Amino acid sequence: MIRIDFDALNPLERKIHATLKAESEGVEAIPIAEAARLCSCSPSKISKFSKKLGFNSYRQYLDFLYDRVAPEVVQTSELARLAHFIEGFDNSKVDALVELIGTHDKLMLLGYGPSFHCAEYFEYRLKTCTGKMVVAVADELLATSMTDENTLLLVLTVTGSFKPFDDVYHDTVEKGGEMALIVEEYNPDLIERYGKVFCLTDQVQCSELQPFEKNRTVLFIFLEEVVRKLMRPPR
Template sequence: MGLLIIRLITFLNSQAPETTNYHIAMTMLANYSNLHLISIGKIAKLCNVSKSTISKFARQLGFDDYLDLKDNAAFIENRFNNPLNYLSNILTSIETDGFDNYLNAVTTDINFLRVNLDFDAVDNIAKAINDYDNVAAFGLVFSESAAIDMQYKLAYNGKFIRTFQDDVIQEDFLRNAGEDTLIIILTNSGDYLTKQQIKLGTPRKDIFSKTKAKIVVISSNPVVKNFSFVDEALIFPHQTKYQTHSIMYQIITDLIVSRYRYFNSLL
């Protein structure tokens, strides 16, 4: 999934439908398959706004200008040569191997988690959430969905944490976070810590070497434990070819919130 479509969906999820920018975003999505070929004049006409309004909207989404937005518009499945993307790894495998194989893989990964989960790491994360007043949880796409899910789960227990779907706001928050802040990163591959995953060319990310926040990582990649800026890591390796992290996240965050509830009750 490309940077533009993620930012458009994120934008729509936080805007009132009657606004001009909401209409522009919806028009871009309606014409998404050809958007990389559409000039600023034509998209402005389709949206019934001026070219300057389109330029301002592009900048509001975090792009330099409309041309930069267009460069991120072409949808190419697995454009970054990642065989673990959702379409290739999950949907194509289900279509090829059948639904039963997929369910068996999910069961296998859950059973492995049951036996091998690092419960000390679960407790350490739960204690940190309990100890810090300022807590945030971030990820991208399905990992960000898990961060939002965790936000709601903790809110049910009186703990309010922050998360942002917008990748630009996430980076700003990381850049400005102080030592009094705990940030939980959900990243299946671990790449969120080192790469701009949804930007063209996946440029290197160095924001974590600059942040003063305490960084906790939930990942299937044990390499993240070696990063100097990672204070705590909970690892859940996959045992199958399927990337079942969206399901594993739900189980792991349930356990973390359960232990948070326990430690909070001791106060």
């Protein structure tokens, strides 16, 4: 799973990203040694920065930087895709979302089409295990009308390509709330546009399927693990 979190970066790490992004506009590749020279730091610092941002390696960070499809992204059979996801399941992503949920009193779950029905299901599940106000919505205007400084807006999506989230993101931030995307398939176009993005897999479903035709199995598995963690009694 890939979880991209620009909010986790300190000012120096944000400067590293800005430097490498600017450099990438003029050259076709930036070896890690060259990245270290440009940023006046060590190669190990560049590697740690890439992993802190949420990537598995500096190479995967470069794929994002150059807007390339990561070489790990492959189309495979659905059972093989699910097996790959489960085999590489990273509980630290569950812990990160549980911690994020714990810092807000109100949860909004936004989904379009079939993803809204996922949101409805997890509205019930999260209510029973958190005691918080949890509301599932299928419309961004309704979501932002109910948002305040205590709100965490969780957007559930498979590809993130059906409809942009820019307006709801900016409206949520302006009201003092926070938004995080939970995206089943790795989509580099989303990563830098929003503050927190949880990319659950580095594989994709059949390319012949439209977003509304794709299943939400990985979303369910991940969020059920979040619910299970939330249901544990505090130590």
